[in-house]
Amino acid sequence: MGPRVALFVTCIVDQLFPRVGLAMADVLERIGCEVDFPEAQTCCGQPAFNSGYRAEARDVARHFLSVFEQAEYIVVPSGSCTSMISHHYAELFRKEPEWLDRARAVGSRVVEFSTFLTEVVKVEDVGARLDAVVTYHDSCHALRELSVKSGPRRLLGRVRGLTLKEMDRAEECCGFGGTFSVKFAETSGGMVRTKVDSILRTGAEIVVSIDSSCLMQLQGALARANAPVRTMHLAEVLASR
Amino acid sequence: MPREKILHKVRTALGRSSGQPPAAPPPVRLRIPDVPLDARIESFICALNKLNGKTCVAHSPQEVLDYAAQLCEGKRVVASNSPVLRECGIVELPNVRSNYTDADKLREACAAADIGITSADYALGDTGSLVIIASPREARLISLLPPVHLAIVPRSRILTGLDELFTLLPNPAEQTSSMVLITGPSRTADIEQILVRGVHGPREIHVVVL
Amino acid sequence: MSKAATTEPSKFRQTLEDANLQLAVYTATGRLMEKRREAVAADVLPEYQELRTQAHEIKKHTLDNLDYYLELFEEHVTAHGGKVVYCKDGSEVADFVLRLAKERGARLIVKSKSMTTEEIDLNERLAHHQLESVETDLGEYILQLAHQRPYHIVAPALHLTRYDVANIFTEKLGVENETVIEKQTMIARGVLRQKFLQADIGISGANFLVADSGAVVIVENEGNARLTTSAPRIHIAVAGMEKMIARAQDLPVFLKLLGRSATGQPLTVYTSFLSGPRREGEVDGPEEFYVVLLDNGRTRLLADREKRQSLYCIRCGACLNHCPVYRKVGGHNYPWVYSGPIGAVITPQYMGVGKDPWLPFASSLCGACYEVCPVKINIPKLLLDLRSEVTKFKAKERGGWAERMVFRLWAWVMRHPRIYEMMGSMAAAFFPEGEKPGWLRSVPSFMNIGPLKGWLSQRDLPRPASKSFRQHWRSRRKGGR
């Protein structure tokens, strides 16, 4: 029996892309984890934190901590939300020692999905099959705050039928940036179009990432450009058979 | 007094009081790799060639003189007061002027010269740099105003790199008002990032290792 | 747009729509990124990360004890026959230069590249008193002729093409139209060579001030800074006091990082270590040597323990080259001479967060700047701190209440899972999957406002799922899986 994991699916997956959460649950169950979904969960608080509303972010963070305090592992289909909890909660609770301790304790058990597979349970082959040429987008927070770089690629490497074609600008930001995408819509739009060009140059049919928010930005821009490329979360790729 | 005011503001900002000694600084980080002389010379030449510098290894003062004579033929040349140049006989070449002690005269001569000849106090093997320390022997403008710079470097002066230089000279200010590191010919890439050599300083640099 | 807005200034559009400019900036910064990457690669510089840490530590130590090092620096400069002048702002610097020029009968000043003098508009201030000061760095010279501000802290004319330069030279210098870059460079060399030989005063900046030596260190490629500091009778270095480092022996760490981070050069062509006027017996060099130490708000930045690190900056420009926002909006859309990520961090601190409140928000927080910063300034974190300061400032000024209410309400909803779920279902009901599945290209006009409008202006919109994850989960558990 694998470890017990609590899913934190993130608000964006819950409301917009539930199939990503379901795929993640499938993969985790397939490798023998006992999967739990604490129903009181909502959001990690990042939108408020990134917009400069610390008090509001703190309120939501406290809620998150109370919901997940008991969990052994908290697995998240997002590098950005993982980093919010494991890195930025410390800043939020800088002046509240008691909450800071709780945030540290929970933060140490929060793991981004691909990292959970490659570093915690150490499984790279989950028995997936997907006949497609894909390219991988490094989401910024996973890459730079959590140092996730080779793990997802190793996982993709074990998917039968799949070919990974790297794009020339894999590490460049897609331009999402939370509220940045709407506050600085034109700049963000320019950034994602540059990224889309890089994706199209690979000739891949699918862009894979470990963050649904980046994929929302990418899919939105690909759709707008009528480009024949679709997006898939890594969990969806790994759940394919 | 702005001085007192500003220092006071700095202290207030830092929460320090006047005369308070600083905390211990981080230890100095200087690492000198063990590279034999031949390898240092080779690395120096290789690095400088990459920057489009011309190099030559001379085995005697006569070879140095030959190189200089050939380069200087028919040109107006200013040489520094370095003993190395004198020993090689460079200052005796017909078109070479040297022995300047007056700044204005030197400047005029340099502004009109085609070639400036200097020695170098040190050279850095890893980057291909010359180190020239201003002194009665070496002026600043000879390596700067003429479009071609020729430097004669005794081989024993080739160090591994910056770390060794600053180990030998923990505080260059104690002996000079100016120490300059010259790494290749003057260059710019300010227009469309296209490399152009010789924008303000020399477009050509020749180094003879003796 | 209201003055307190934290959204995109409309002036961005012109840059974003200028295809030639976009290509020029993207290519130029891309090339600099590539060069840096090669220069710090593990096989050529295995100690790169260690150097970054060391550089950060030295800057931290020096600035934490800056008053001590200022005095030490001054002591050494004075001992070598130079003079240190403290100035609180640009007008004090200009006053000092003007007074000195008058006393010495100086008429012409040559200047080498210095962001600090750009910051205080020194040229304009001097020109105002009929004192000519000529920029001698090729890029800066072109910009001075064109009356433009630097586009980039390292490559000031990054946005101009050879054709732009040809026009500027023809118009301002009266030369034939010349579009060959090499020849353009030689035209500038000719004009500026005469200026160097005539000038009475040379004004330089400083990349580093070395406390234990009283030395000013300048790095450059062209040789114009060497000429500026060697040819005229008087040398004035104008530097922000944060340029201080404790010891000459700390220099190798910084020199190894600076050139590589900026242009991928292991060392720039010239590194000048200058300490005082020409000494007894030395043949040439300036007879007078001044170091102007500028405050201009730096003491305010020092006072904030966390943000103090933004003063560690060595102006390598790497964060600009790697910033996807800078690469889109370019250097002239930032409110001050410092552009890019470091500009977004220091400008609000110098000018006050209320002046251009959008600035800290102009970032996707991708962290590329922090990743490449040679002195490890945590720029994304500082931007986040500044965002929080902006919202606090707005609350105090009673502005931005609508956004604040939205976030309050949002936070309340997020603490009430049932209400959160109910709101989600309501949203889903608005966008029935029915006739047209897939992504939405538009929404009814009454909804096309605020964030939705922003999103849809650039990309298609995902529909809220008809069944949220939690609803799926419940049926899955009931179904016994």
Ligand code: SF4
């Ligand atoms: S903040 Fe860092 S990367 Fe940016 S210019 Fe300064 S030193 Fe360079």
